[in-house]
Every structure is written in C-alpha cells, then in structure tokens.
Amino acid sequence: MALLDVRDLHTTFRTDDGLVKAVDGVSFTVEPxxxxxxxxxxxxxxxxxxxxxxxxxxxxxxxxxxxxxFKGADLLAMPKNQLxxxxxxxxxxxxxxxxxxxxxxxxxxxxxxxxxHLHQDVSRSSARSQSLxxxxxVGIPNAERRIDDYPHQFSGGMRQRVMIAMALINHPxxxxxxxxxxxxxxTTQAQILKLMDTLQKEYGSAIVMITHDLGxxxxxxxxxxxxxxxxVVERATAEELxxxxxxxxxxxxxGSLPRIDHDVERLAQIPGTPPSLLNPPPGCxxxxxxxxxxxxxxxxxxxxxxxxxxxxxxxxxxxxxxTRLTEIKKLESGHFAEVT
Amino acid sequence: xTRYVIRRILWALVLFVVVTFVSYVIFFLIPADPVKLFxxxxxxPEDMARAAAFYGLDQPFYVQYWKFLSRLVTHGVIGEKxxxxxxxxxxxxxxxxxxxxxVTASLVLGGAVMWMILAVPIGIVSALRPRSLIxxxxxVFVLIGISAHPVFLALIxxxxxxxxxxxxxxxxxxxxFNPPPGQAGGPLQWAWHMFLPWCTFAILFAALYVRMIRxxxxxxxxEDYVRTARAKGAPEWVVMRSHILRNALLPIVTMLGMDxxxxxxxxxxxxxxxxxxxxxxxAVQSLETFDLPVTMGVVVFATTAVLVVNVIVDxxxxxxxxxxxxx
Numbered sequence: 001m002a003l004l005d006v007r008d009l010h011t012t013f014r015t016d017d018g019l020v021k022a023v024d025g026v027s028f029t030v031e032p033x034x035x036x037x038x039x040x041x042x043x044x045x046x047x048x049x050x051x052x053x054x055x056x057x058x059x060x061x062x063x064x065x066x067x068x069x070f071k072g073a074d075l076l077a078m079p080k081n082q083l084x085x086x087x088x089x090x091x092x093x094x095x096x097x098x099x100x101x102x103x104x105x106x107x108x109x110x111x112x113x114x115x116x117h118l119h120q121d122v123s124r125s126s127a128r129s130q131s132l133x134x135x136x137x138v139g140i141p142n143a144e145r146r147i148d149d150y151p152h153q154f155s156g157g158m159r160q161r162v163m164i165a166m167a168l169i170n171h172p173x174x175x176x177x178x179x180x181x182x183x184x185x186x187t188t189q190a191q192i193l194k195l196m197d198t199l200q201k202e203y204g205s206a207i208v209m210i211t212h213d214l215g216x217x218x219x220x221x222x223x224x225x226x227x228x229x230x231x232v233v234e235r236a237t238a239e240e241l242x243x244x245x246x247x248x249x250x251x252x253x254x255g256s257l258p259r260i261d262h263d264v265e266r267l268a269q270i271p272g273t274p275p276s277l278l279n280p281p282p283g284c285x286x287x288x289x290x291x292x293x294x295x296x297x298x299x300x301x302x303x304x305x306x307x308x309x310x311x312x313x314x315x316x317x318x319x320x321x322x323t324r325l326t327e328i329k330k331l332e333s334g335h336f337a338e339v340t
Numbered sequence: 341x342t343r344y345v346i347r348r349i350l351w352a353l354v355l356f357v358v359v360t361f362v363s364y365v366i367f368f369l370i371p372a373d374p375v376k377l378f379x380x381x382x383x384x385p386e387d388m389a390r391a392a393a394f395y396g397l398d399q400p401f402y403v404q405y406w407k408f409l410s411r412l413v414t415h416g417v418i419g420e421k422x423x424x425x426x427x428x429x430x431x432x433x434x435x436x437x438x439x440x441x442x443v444t445a446s447l448v449l450g451g452a453v454m455w456m457i458l459a460v461p462i463g464i465v466s467a468l469r470p471r472s473l474i475x476x477x478x479x480v481f482v483l484i485g486i487s488a489h490p491v492f493l494a495l496i497x498x499x500x501x502x503x504x505x506x507x508x509x510x511x512x513x514x515x516x517f518n519p520p521p522g523q524a525g526g527p528l529q530w531a532w533h534m535f536l537p538w539c540t541f542a543i544l545f546a547a548l549y550v551r552m553i554r555x556x557x558x559x560x561x562x563e564d565y566v567r568t569a570r571a572k573g574a575p576e577w578v579v580m581r582s583h584i585l586r587n588a589l590l591p592i593v594t595m596l597g598m599d600x601x602x603x604x605x606x607x608x609x610x611x612x613x614x615x616x617x618x619x620x621x622x623a624v625q626s627l628e629t630f631d632l633p634v635t636m637g638v639v640v641f642a643t644t645a646v647l648v649v650n651v652i653v654d655x656x657x658x659x660x661x662x663x664x665x666x667x
Contacts, residue, residue, distance in 0.1 A: 056570055088573035095571075100564040104663055105586050114582070115572045150662040166572065 001072060002029035003206050004053070004174055009066035009076075011045075011052045020277045022048040024230040025066075027304075030223075032173065035200065035207040037221030037238065039214060039253065043274050045230040046210045047096075050176045052076070054093055055083050070174070089119040092167035096179040098159035102151035108135075108162050109147035112169060119170050134165040137202070138195060157188035164195065168203055175200075176208045181216065193219060214257055218242060223312075226250050229275040229285035232304060236313040246307035246324050247317035248290045251331055284318065292319055292327075344666040348654070352647040356640075361405060363639045367632055368401040374630035378427055395427055408636065423640060424633040428626075433637035436622065441641060443513060443618035447610060448603045450534055451541035452596065458546040463553025464585070470558070478550055485547025490606060494540045494613035501536060508536050511615035541610045545599055553592060560588040590661050597653025601646035 011023035023045045030036045038046045051057050053068045053075055068075040070091065075083060087093075095101045103111060112131035116122065122130075128147075135143040138161040151159060160180060167175055177196065181189035197220055200207055211217060217224055217238065224241045226234040226249065234241065234250050245254055252270035272289035275281055281288055287297040296318050307315045307324065317324070376383070379391040392398040396407065408424070415422035423433035466475035502510040514533040519525025524533070560566065561584055569583040608620035615621075619638050626634035658664045 054571060056567060084573050084575060086573070087571055093571040095564060095568065097564055101568045103565040103569070103583055103587070105590070105661060106582075107662075114574070114578075118573045118578075152663050163568070166568075 002069075003032045003071065004030040004208070005067075005069040006049075006053065007067040007069070009049060009052060009068060010064065011048050011057065012063045013057075014061045014063070015278075018278055019063075021230055021280065022277055023052060024280075026225075026227070026230075026232050028223075028225045028232065028235060030174065030206050030208060033200075033204050033206055034222045035209060035220050037217035037224045038208065038210045038227060039212065039217055039224060040227035041212055041274055043277070044227040045277075046227050047178050049227075050093070050178055050208060050210060054087060054091065054176065055080075056093075085119070088115055088167075088172075089170045090172050091174045091176065092170070092172040093176040093178065094160070094163045094167045094180050097183045098156050098163055099183065101163055102159055104151055107148050107150055108154070112147075112162075112166055115166050115169050130169060131165075134169045135162070137168075137199065138162070138165040140165070157184055157191065160184060160188075160192055161195065164192070164199070168199060168205070171203055172205055174208065175205045176210070178210045179212070180209075181213075182211070189216075196220070214253055226253070229280055230277050231285060231316070232314075233286065233317075234315040235304070236310075236315075240308070240310060240313045244308050244313070244328055245331065246313065246328070247286075247315040247319070248292050248327075249286045250315070251327060252289075254331060284316065292323070294318060341666055345651070345655070348651050352651065355647060356643055357409070359643045360408070360636065360639060363636060364401055364405045364408070367630075367635065370630070372630060374427065374632070377630055412640070423637040426626075426634050427631045428629050428634075433633050436634065437619070437637050437641050440617055440619045440622055442516070443616050444604065444607055444611070444620060446516065446530070446534055447537055447541055447607050447616060447618060448600060450531075451538045451545070451603065451610075452600050454538045455542035455546040455549060456596070458542065459549030459553055462546075463550045464557055464580075466550065467554045467557035467561070475554075478554070482547040482550050485543045485550075488543070490540050490544065490609040491613055493543060494536070494610060497536045497540060498613070509533050513614075513616050537610050537614045537616060540613075541603065541606060544606065545603065548599075549592070549595075552595065553588070556588040556591060557584060560584050563587070590657070593660065594653060594657055597649050597656075601649050604642050604645065 006029070007027050009023055009026045010021070013020045013022055026045070026049055028036065028038075038049065040046045048057070052062070052064055055075065057064070064076055066076065070086065073082075075086070075091075102108065106114075109128065109131055112134065113124070113127045116127035116130055120127070132143055132147055135147060140146055140158060140161055146154075151162070154162065160183075164180075175196075180196070181192050184192060193216060196207065199205075207220070209216065209221060221238045224234075224236055224238050225232050226241075228249050234245070234247055236246075241250070242254075245251055249270070252268070255268040256270065258267060270289055275285050275288070283299045284290070284293075284297045284302055287293040290297065300318070302316045302318045304314045304316050307313060307317065307321065375388055375392045375395070375397050378395065379388045383391070389398070396404055399407075411424060412422050418434070420432050420434050423437070425432050426436070462474075462478050462481070466472075466478040469475055498510055501507045509532070512533060514524040514526070514529035516525070516527060516530040519529075566579060566583050569579045574583070604620070607618060608624060610616070611618040611621040612624060619641060623635060623638040625631075626638070654666065658666045
C-alpha cells in the first residue's frame with residue numbers, strides 16, 4: 001500500500017473576484033521511504049496541493065474535495081484532532097522561507113521542545129536531549145550552546161537546518177518540503193539537499209519535494225509530478241522523465257535548463273505567461289503557449305494517459321507518439337533549445 | 341544595559357529642564373497679574389510690592405525659574421520644601437502631591453487595567469471572526485469610545501448608575517489604605533468608588549486598543565511561523581497563546597507605556613467630574629487661581645512619571661522581545 005495516495009484532489013478558493021481553482025483533479029502516490037518531486041512554475045498549484053494535504057489552508061476560503069489517503073486513512077475527511085495528532089508527528093512539513101518560519105520570540109530549543117511535547121509524553125530533560133541530538137544531526141555547530149539562541153542569531157541556511165530538525169524530531173514517515181532551498185544561496189542549497197538525502201536514509205522518511213528546479217529533482221527524486229495550471233501534466237519515475245519527457249511543457253522546462261554538454265547562445269524560454277486559474281483556458285491549459293498546438297488542443301482537454309507504453313509514465317497531450325519521439329530525440333541532441 | 345540606562349537618565353534630565361522651563365514661560369505669558377489677586381482688592385501699591393517680594397514675583401521669570409530649579413536640587417526633589425509652597429493657602433506643595441498622587445495613580449493604573457481587560461478579548465475575538473456580529477459590534481463600540489468625550493460619558497454614567505439606579509456612589513473617593521476618620525475606606529470601598537471613573541477613563545483607550553489589537557493579531561495570524569506551529573501539530577489555543585498573542589502584543593506593550601503617560605492628561609476631566617481629589621483636578625484649580633507653585637508641582641510630578649514609565653517600558657520591551665538589544 002502506498003504511504004500517501006492522493007486521489008482527484010480539488011482545492012478552490014473563494015476570492016473577491018470569484019472562485020480560483022488552485023488544485024484541479026490532482027492524483028499521485030508516494031511510496032514509503034521514496035522521494036516524490038513536484039515540479040512546476042509559480043502558481044501551478046504545487047504548494048496548495050501540499051497545504052491541502054496538511055489541512056493548513058485557510059478554512060474560511062478554501063473548498064476541498066477528493067481524497068488524500070495516508071496509510072489508508074483519508075486526511076481530508078478525518079476529524080481535526082486526529083489530523084493534528086498526525087501533523088508534526090507522522091507527517092511533517094518544512095517551508096520555503098526559513099527567515100520567517102521560526103517564531104522570533106522563542107529560543108530554537110523551546111520551539112524544538114514544543115514539537116516533542118506535542119506528540120510525546122516525555123520529561124523536559126528528555127525532550128531537550130532529543131532536541132540537542134537532532135540539532136547535531138542536522139549539523140548545527142556548537143549545538144549545546146546554540147540551542148538557547150533565538151532565530152535571529154542564525155543565518156538562513158542554519159535556520160533551514162533548524163526547520164529540518166524540527167520536522168524530523170518525531171521521526172515522521174512523510175516529510176513535505178515546500179521549496180526548502182529556494183530562499184538560500186547556491187552553496188547552501190547543495191548542503192541542505194545533501195543533508196536531506198542523508199537524513200532520509202537515516203530516518204527512512206518518504207519525502208515530497210516541491211520545487212521549480214529540475215536540477216533538484218534530478219538529484220533526489222525517485223518519482224516526479226509535473227504540474228501546470230493546477231493540474232498534473234506529466235507523471236513518471238525520475239529516470240523516465242529525464243530519458244523520455246513526453247509533453248511540450250516538460251520539454252520547455254528541460255530546454256530552459258543550462259546544460260554542461262551543450263553550448264548554446266541563449267537558454268530557451270517558454271513564451272507567454274502562466275494561465276489564470278480564475279478563468280483557465282478551454283481545452284489543454286498549455287495550448288496558448290504551446291508551439292505544437294493543434295485545433296483539438298483548443299477545445300478538448302487531453303486525458304492523463306500513458307504516452308510511452310509504460311504504466312508509470314503518464315502525460316496530458318494530444319500529440320501522436322511519433323511526433324513526440326522525434327521531439328524527444330531533438331531534445332536529447334541539444335537541438336531542441338534552438339528549435340523552440 | 342547599564343550604559344543604556346545612564347544615557348536614558350541623562351536625556352530624561354534634559355527633557356525635564358525643557359518641560360519645566362516651557363511651563364514657566366507659558367505661565368508668565370498669561371495676561372494676568374497674580375500679585376493683584378494675592379494682595380487683595382483694597383491693596384495699596386506698597387502692599388502690592390510687598391506681596392510681589394514675598395512670593396518672589398518681583399524678579400524676572402528666568403531668575404524665578406533658576407530659584408525653582410536650585411530649590412529642587414538643594415531640597416532633594418522629594419524633600420518637603422523642594423517644590424515651595426502654594427500662593428493660595430501657603431501649604432507645602434510636596435505634601436499636596438503626596439496626598440493627591442495616589443488618587444491619580446488609582447485612576448490611571450486601574451483604568452489601564454480596565455481598558456486592557458476590555459480590549460484584549462474583544463480585539464482577539466474580532467480578529468478571529470472578521471466581519472462577524474461580534475466584530476461589527478466591536479466596531480460600533482470603538483466608534484462610540486473614540487467619539488464620546490469623557491465629561492459627557494461621566495455625566496451619563498453618574499446619572500444612570502449613580503442617581504437613578506443607586507449602584508455606585510456619586511462624586512466621592514475612598515482611600516485604599518488610610519481613610520480619614522468617619523469616612524469609607526479599604527480595598528473594596530476604594531474599588532466601588534473608583535469603578536465609574538475607571539470605566540469613563542478606560543473607554544477611549546479601550547476603543548483604540550481594540551482596533552490596535554485586532555489589526556496586530558490579524559497581521560500576526562498570517563505570519564509563516566504561525567503556519568509552522570500548526571504544521572507541528574499544535575492545537576489552536578497553543579497557537580494563539582504561544583505564537584500569535586506573544587508576538588501580536590509586543591507593539592501593544594510599547595503603546596501601553598506611552599498611553600498610560602498620556603492618560604495623566606485625560607485624568608483631568610475624569611477627576612473633575614467625579615470630584616476625585618487628584619492631581620488633575622488640582623492642576624485645573626491652580627490655573628484658575630494663578631497658583632504657579634502648584635502648577636509646577638503637578639508638572640514636575642507628571643514629567644517625572646512619564647519619563648520613568650518610558651524607561652521602564654523600554655527595558656521591559658528588551659526583556660520580552662529578544663531581537664531588541666539596548667545599547
């Protein structure tokens with residue numbers, strides 16, 4: 001059984017302008033101990049998907065439907081108290097901006113101890129020693145001394161380490177990381193990713209890694225979900241995705257990556273802007289920006305179906321397999337960047 | 341920290357001199373001749389000169405101001421003669437301050453407690469349920485509180501709760517510790533006598549604070565660390581107490597310090613209507629009778645109180661907000 005099985009998830013926000021469909025029929029699964037990468041540009045619904053699973057959306061404005069089965073129990077349907085007992089215990093989350101994600105008026109020690117006490121019935125000293133251990137595990141130097149420091153006394157990278165420590169302190173089975181490296185500089189990014197990789201092996205947690213950086217996905221993900229306009233447009237194992245990306249949006253994402261083995265004048269970009277979720281385009285959501293768009297793309301939404309014959313590799317596109325294969329070959333040879 | 345406190349005290353001294361000097365200037369700008377008042381209606385020019393010399397009013401105001409300052413220093417500020425004597429009844433000012441300051445302190449501090457008791461829950465509830473019935477009700481309360489003058493409110497309260505319903509005493513004060521013989525006193529009597537004045541005094545500030553706390557709580561609720569707390573699995577009341585309120589009330593503490601000081605000014609109205617023998621009422625009387633030493637006594641006391649409260653608030657703020665370092 002999958003650890004997390006998300007089925008046909010919908011999240012709609014009531015706004016002054018109308019209903020915004022931020023997540024529109026998203027499904028994916030996460031196996032125990034595996035890493036799922038969710039990729040997409042800003043506003044594609046990847047963060048909202050995870051906040052919905054965690055039950056952290058604003059209750060007044062969010063309307064949710066579908067299922068999110070965690071170990072068989074539906075997170076969206078369970079009572080608030082039951083979900084709260086899971087949060088921070090079996091499912092943890094780390095956020096994008098470590099500068100603002102820690103409470104400025106409490107020491108990090110107190111915030112870690114709070115996380116322990118919320119889910120374990122242990123003494124103060126035991127909670128503190130657990131906190132100290134996990135701080136050491138995430139590589140905070142002088143942890144004994146720094147445990148009584150306040151968040152503002154830490155750098156961004158160190159704060160993200162503290163956030164990871166806090167997320168892992170109760171040994172969760174699932175860790176949701178919402179762009180954990182986006183706000184950090186490049187060298188720190190690499191350190192944090194490596195740390196998450198090491199800790200995953202040590203703690204055996206499954207990870208859902210939300211990112212807009214395909215490089216990050218290539219580095220740590222086992223499976224990948226590509227989101228566009230609140231929907232899943234491609235779903236595959238990481239291997240399959242990078243070997244045979246099968247729809248134009250993914251091609252665009254891959255084409256816009258700098259590559260060390262090809263020398264191009266200028267990186268390709270995807271023309272146009274992301275679709276409005278208040279009023280999404282009819283047919284395929286990507287068609288206004290797609291260089292391959294046909295007439296059917298404007299009227300009919302392509303289903304999420306196997307593109308390459310593999311059962312684990314699904315994508316949304318009307319293009320016939322032959323055309324896709326030629327395009328994948330071009331991308332492979334680096335020719336793609338110039339064509340687009 | 342020590343250096344900070346020393347620097348603040350030096351600044352406080354400078355401010356003290358400026359405030360008292362300006363008060364002197366204003367007194368001497370008033371187009372009236374206090375000497376004529378004190379010497380009596382039938383006074384001859386000689387009597388007037390004698391009276392002026394007696395009160396020291398024959399000298400230029402800067403000399404008088406200098407005498408005022410040196411008297412403060414030589415008698416050690418809280419000494420009996422430090423503030424001189426009243427022109428009107430020739431009693432020492434210091435003993436007047438001593439007997440009246442507790443009344444004003446009762447009003448202002450009790451009022452501050454009252455306005456926080458009102459404002460914190462109302463502010464929080466209307467932040468949690470924006471646009472709900474309670475929130476709209478709070479908005480009406482805020483509008484009334486800001487618009488209604490304390491004198492008007494005091495008269496309404498006295499008429500309804502004192503005169504009509506006989507629930508509270510009208511226009512008297514009961515001492516907390518040592519009531520004069522034959523008069524009511526003690527904590528209970530004190531609180532009963534002060535209840536209406538507290539309400540009157542607190543409503544304006546309670547209204548302002550409901551607004552401020554509501555805004556501050558709403559802002560804090562959207563902070564990332566509040567989401568982190570929820571993601572940790574903290575129950576709502578822990579999120580509210582330990583993460584939202586702790587941060588949302590930081591700016592309120594600063595405001596509270598300033599407003600308690602500001603409240604000394606507002607106390608004048610409340611004291612006058614409820615006939616409370618406090619400093620505010622005394623200051624008003626002294627202005628009507630050109631009793632300069634009394635005016636200055638109240639100014640000295642109020643200035644010192646404001647300066648001390650501000651230093652306390654700054655130090656307190658550094659204690660509750662770890663990001664602030666006093667230097």
